[in-house]
Amino acid sequence: MQARPKLQLDFIDALRGLAIIAVLVSHAQRNVEIYQAMGHPARMSPWLSRYADQGARGVQLFFVVSALTLFLSAGKRLGESGEWVNFYIRRVFRIAPMFYVAFGVYCLAPVLLKGHALPPVGTLLGTLTFTNGWSPAWLLGANDVVPGGWSIGVEMSFYIVFPLVFLFIRDFPRALGALLLFLALDVFLGPVLVANPPIADADLWERFMFVWLPNQLPIFLYGICAYFILFTDTGPLSRFFHAGNRAANAALFAGAGLVLLVVPQATADSRAVYLYGGAFALIALCLNRQPYRWLVNPLLCHVGKISFSGYLTHFFMLQVARKLLDKVHAGTRLGPDAYFVATVAVALAGTIVLATITYRFVEVPGQALGKRLIQALAARREAGRRTLGDGAA
Structure with missing residues (x-):
């Protein structure tokens, strides 16, 4: 028996808003x-x-939220004609x-306008086909193609295997079992594997081992576990995160927040x-x-x-932001902490404006x-079925 899903999923957009702000920071x-934005170390x-x-x-x-929403969307469209072809088209x-x-x-613009050289062919093709996380060599110089493209490559790699994941992991016990298995393997x-690089560049190999899909798969599995708790009947867990004690929910939320406060100061282990x-x-789960x-809130949901x-x-x-701060000589007038805060403020405001425009005129179309x-x-499929039906008649 399925638990009744909540219709209000604004918390999903709010979490995405937090994610992009954190990355910008x-x-x-x-x-x-x-990169010495202040003009000096x-x-x-x-x-x-x-x-x-x-x-x-x-x-x-982003990965946690992505896995949760992908399972939610695929579950609603289960049985749709051409469902997996449609899935890949949507993605x-x-x-x-x-x-x-x-x-x-x-x-392309720096190449055409400033005469910059193109990145290596392997890196270029790997990034443009979203497969740059499949080979250490393709990661080299990837930021010269599209900054941050590695994470989009990981996301697209997850899309490739998603139908198998969705068809195999049909309930919470399987999701939890897969999570524990891949956690054990990766930890x-x-x-x-990092200590025994098969290539000469040990640093590149370590970076590759962090970004490739098997290492990131437990993160997606966390989101899948959250999906089953929220949108299927997993017993006490589902009931608690839909209608449980608010004080206990707040305590769990605070505990998760404490992890985010303590871990950065405690360890740099990947x-x-x-x-x-x-x-x-x-x-x-707690925000649901x-x-x-x-x-x-509306602002964070919009972000x-x-x-x-x-x-x-x-x-x-x-x-x-760097150029604007240079114009007011912020590099000599502000300390590093204040300069950092100013950078975040200017870049975040500009990003919201620019991304709103590109969302409206690029993403939506x-x-x-x-x-x-x-x-x-x-x-076309419906026309084909009708043709076959007419022929049989």
Whole structure:
């Protein structure tokens, strides 16, 4: 028996909004400490630097939310004619239009306007086909194609295997079992693989081992577990996260928040990513029960709706922020922490404006084109069935 799903899923958009803000924060920190945006070497306060650096885990928050919503969407469309062909069409037209616009801005424009060299062919093709996470060599220079393209490659790789995942994992026990299995493999076998690189560049191999899909799969599985708790009857868990004690729900929410506060200061081990994934899934569960208005609000939900465009445009807006701050000599007037805050404020405001525009004029038309293609294929299938029916008669 299925639990009655809540119709209000604003918390999903709010979580996406938090994810893109966190990612922007992490890249602002890199601008200050690595790329010398202030015009000279600078170090932020250690505690602030560690928190900002771990804003990169916003990518994993995207993965948790993505897996949850994919299962929800696929469950609603189960039995649809051509369901998996339609699934891939929706995914491609959701991602590709804005991604290729970003490719034109970040890669082609510098080549055509400034005479920059194209990235290596393997990296270029790997990024454009969303397979840059399949080979260490294709990761090299990937940010010269589309900044942040590695995470989109991971997402698209998950889409490729998603039908198998959806058909095999049909209930919460299987989802939990798969999560525990892949957690054990990645936590214990992962370091062994990192320590024995099959290529000369050990640093590149370590980076590849972090971003490839098997290492990120537990993060998606956290989202799948959350889906089954929220949208199928898993007994006490489902009942609690739909109508359980509010004080207990708040305590769990606070506990997940505490993980996000403590882990960045406690360890830099890459395997801590799984602690973040678990905390994100728990926060999603708690927000379904109690969508706190300070978090689930119209502004953050809007940022979540435009978050894919925001992910691709925030790199550009960080450079805009750097130039604007240069004009007011912020690099000499502000300390590193204040400069970082100013960078975040300017880049975030610009990203919201620019991403709202690209969402409206690139993403929405792209998704609409995908829907029209699905409708055209459905009409063709229906015409074919009618032809066969007429022939049989």
